[in-house]
Amino acid sequence: MPSFGLVHLEFLAIAAFWTIGLSAVAFIGGGMLGFVIALMRVSPSRLVRGIAITYVQVVQGTPLLILLFLIYFGLAIIGFDQLPAIIAAGIGLTIYSSGFLGEIWRGCIESVPKTQWEAAECLAMTRWQRMTRVILPQALRIATAPTVGFLVQIVKNTSLASVVGFVELAQAGKLINNSIFQPFMVFVTVAVFYFIICFPLSAWSRGLERRLNVGRR
């Protein structure tokens, strides 16, 4: 039986890139959808708010694993049965991220004092102008640290994408282990890869938090 070597390391490195790629898709897709959800959550229309609340509760109440299964097999049922794994995993993680990012950002928007809305309103600004020129710039500052923090969660959760046949870091580790059976060696290496991806993110998040707490602006 061959032992853990350079080929395996290379295989893991490539899988790590897929992990990063999938994380990026989830973050960008989830970010865009989550932004819409956050805006819907603070809408003056009860109907719009209700739709967003329902969406968030369904997404947050569904385990990511189940969400991935549902999308993979659900899309197959309606005819997309040759769906590439990255698309299914990307859609699943996008929906998952949007549910959480939407709530994180809603909290940030609502933590801007109501008096800021009023001050802008009294200057005859439209609702859209108030949102984009006064509220969002302040919410953005509050949102940066928790958003980067959530990015770490996304990276780790991509490991579930293996259930739809996507070979990312964790799945690559499993495959290697199946052929050489050195679980400790293999999975420590996998963990190190995750750490290398996540550590800079969480360090960045902590740094942002510190900077925003001390210096404001």
Added chain:
Amino acid sequence: MSVVVKLSNVHKSFGPLKVLDGVSFEVARGEVVAVIGQSGSGKSTALRCINALETIQQGSIEVCGHAVHDEKLDKRKLRLDVGIVFQSYNLFPHLTAEQNIMLAPTCVKALGKKAARDIARDCLARVGLSEKADHYPEQLSGGQQQRVAIARSLAMQPKVMLFDEVTSALDPQLTGEVLKVMEDLARGGMTMILVTHEMAFARKVASQVVYMNKGKVWETGPGSMLDAPTTPELRDFVGSGL
């Protein structure tokens, strides 16, 4: 003299709490009206109703030809005519003093950057803060922040300005500099309604004093009314040294 603000029999409740109980008064162009009264007597609520920040249940409010009590009121048009300054300044913390002032003229009146900056400079000069244009709110003292807030409101060239205890959060020295700006405005002919605890200022600058008590206009008259109150409530209020 033309009437700019007219409240007639205004009633306003928050749930079971009756806050305005048939309030009526009029403000003519160029007039300075000081609204005084105990905490909780409904002064802020009255101001907020004038600016449609609160809706009223009964009565009518006319401001510069806008029927504020009307459901079909275009609030944005109303607010082009009415400026308001709050006790807590409410400057936008992510913008410099100058940017705070430029924001509404650029996005509401669609002025160019340069025209808006000229207005901002002019308004900052009027409140004596030309050299602070590039400071962020947190880099300014309370009095300076409040003067920027006044300048921000002025930049929209309102026909009436409302002031809600704009000096209450300031120590005496800073209060003085803000009151001076307001006195200059009054002398310049601005129509103003100010809720204040500064009795000396009210007596000196106001053309009309409105004393509110229990959600009603209890007593009203010229500034000299404070020297000879007719109701015992106002006598107590003035006597309490406020």
